[in-house]
Amino acid sequence: MRIGLVGTGRIGAFHAETLAGLPKVDGLVLTDLDQARAQSVAEKVGAQLVPDVATLLRAGIDGMVIAAPTPVHADLVRLAAAAGLPAFCEKPIAPDVAGTRAVLAEAADAGTPLQMGFQRRFDAGYRAVRDAVRRNVLGWLHTLRACTSDPAPPHADYIPTSGGIFRDCSVHDFDIIRWVTGREVVEVYATGGNRGESFFAAAGDVDTGAAVLTLDDGTIAVCTATRYNGAGYDVRLEVCGSAGTLVAGLDDNAPLVSAEGAGWPAGRPYGSFMERFRAAYVAELTAFCDVIAGRMASPCSGEDALEALLVADAADRSRREHRPVRLEEVRG
Numbered sequence: 001m002r003i004g005l006v007g008t009g010r011i012g013a014f015h016a017e018t019l020a021g022l023p024k025v026d027g028l029v030l031t032d033l034d035q036a037r038a039q040s041v042a043e044k045v046g047a048q049l050v051p052d053v054a055t056l057l058r059a060g061i062d063g064m065v066i067a068a069p070t071p072v073h074a075d076l077v078r079l080a081a082a083a084g085l086p087a088f089c090e091k092p093i094a095p096d097v098a099g100t101r102a103v104l105a106e107a108a109d110a111g112t113p114l115q116m117g118f119q120r121r122f123d124a125g126y127r128a129v130r131d132a133v134r135r136n137v138l139g140w141l142h143t144l145r146a147c148t149s150d151p152a153p154p155h156a157d158y159i160p161t162s163g164g165i166f167r168d169c170s171v172h173d174f175d176i177i178r179w180v181t182g183r184e185v186v187e188v189y190a191t192g193g194n195r196g197e198s199f200f201a202a203a204g205d206v207d208t209g210a211a212v213l214t215l216d217d218g219t220i221a222v223c224t225a226t227r228y229n230g231a232g233y234d235v236r237l238e239v240c241g242s243a244g245t246l247v248a249g250l251d252d253n254a255p256l257v258s259a260e261g262a263g264w265p266a267g268r269p270y271g272s273f274m275e276r277f278r279a280a281y282v283a284e285l286t287a288f289c290d291v292i293a294g295r296m297a298s299p300c301s302g303e304d305a306l307e308a309l310l311v312a313d314a315a316d317r318s319r320r321e322h323r324p325v326r327l328e329e330v331r332g
C-alpha cells in the first residue's frame with residue numbers, strides 16, 4: 001500500500017523511516033512546508049517527494065500520516081476525510097474541544113477511520129500493566145504514578161502552539177491511565193513551576209507540571225511532567241493495588257540512580273522518545289496499515305483523543321485558577 005506523510009520534522013522524519021521499513025508499505029510519499037528538509041528525508045528513506053498536500057492527495061495514496069505541527073492537524077484530518085482516506089494523526093486533533101468535536105463530526109460523516117498517535121498503547125510494558133489490571137491481578141487500585149520527563153525542552157518556537165505541558169506531554173499519561181484502568185477521570189487538581197528558560201512563562205506555560213486525577217471508582221493518579229530531566233527520558237507508570245504493584249518503563253535503561261548504591265538500572269539511560277518507544281511506533285504504524293486494509297478498527301480513536309484532551313483542559317484550568325476542576329466543567 002501507499003502512504004502519504006505530511007510533516008518531516010522531529011517525529012515525522014522518524015515516522016518516515018519506520019513506514020519505509022514496513023513490509024506492508026510499498027510506496028511512501030511525503031511533503032513538508034520546508035521542502036529542503038522533506039527532500040533530505042525522502043532521499044534517506046527512498047520516498048517520493050511532492051511539493052504540497054494537494055499533490056500528495058492526488059498521488060494514489062491509501063492512507064495519510066499527519067506529523068505536521070498541532071495547529072494544522074484539524075485541516076489535514078478534514079482533507080483526508082474529504083478524500084475518503086484513513087488518517088493517522090499525531091495528537092492532538094485540534095487545540096480545543098470545540099474544534100476537535102467539529103473535526104470528529106466530519107470524519108464520522110465521511111466514514112473514514114482515524115487513528116491517534118498515542119503510542120504507549122503499543123508499548124509492551126503498558127500492555128502488560130493493562131492486562132494485569134484487566135485480570136484483577138493487582139486487586140483494587142489505590143494509586144497510579146505516571147511521569148513524562150523530557151531530558152531537554154523542544155525549540156522555543158514549539159512552545160506557544162504546543163497547548164501547554166498538560167496538553168502536550170501529560171496528555172499521553174491521561175490517555176494511558178484511561179486505557180489501562182478502563183475508568184474515566186472525574187476531577188483534576190494541578191499545579192506547575194518555571195525554573196528553566198523564560199520562554200515557557202512568556203507563553204503562559206510551565207516547564208514542570210503535576211496533576212492529581214480522581215478516577216470514577218475513587219482511584220488516585222498522580223501525573224508529573226517536566227521539560228528538564230537531565231538524567232534522561234523518563235516515562236513510567238506505577239500501578240499500585242491492594243494485591244500488588246506493577247510498573248511500566250522500569251527497565252535497565254530507566255534514567256534512575258539508586259541512592260543506596262544498588263547497581264541497577266545498569267544500562268544507558270533513554271535519551272529520547274524515539275529510543276524509548278521505537279518498538280511501539282513500529283507497532284502503531286503497522287496497526288494503521290491494518291486499519292487501512294480494513295482488518296481492524298482504529299485502536300486509538302478520535303473520541304479517545306477528545307477524552308484525554310478534556311482531562312488536559314481540566315488540568316490547565318486547575319493550574320491557572322488554583323482549584324480542583326470537575327470534568328463536567330470542561331466537557332460543556
Ligand SMILES: NC(=O)c1ccc[n+]([C@@H]2O[C@H](COP(=O)([O-])OP(=O)(O)OC[C@H]3O[C@@H](n4cnc5c(N)ncnc54)[C@H](O)[C@@H]3O)[C@@H](O)[C@H]2O)c1
Nearest residue numbers: 007008009010011012032033034067068069070072090091
Ligand atoms: N507521539 C509522540 O510521541 C510525539 C512526539 C513528538 C511530537 N508529537 C506531535 O507531532 C507533531 C509534530 O511535532 P514535531 O516535534 O515533529 O514538530 P517539528 O516542528 O519538529 O516538525 C513539524 C514539521 O512540519 C512542517 N510543517 C509545518 N506546517 C506544515 C504544513 N502546513 N504542511 C506540511 N508541513 C508542515 C514543518 O516544516 C516541520 O518540518 C506535534 O503535533 C506534536 O504534538 C508527538
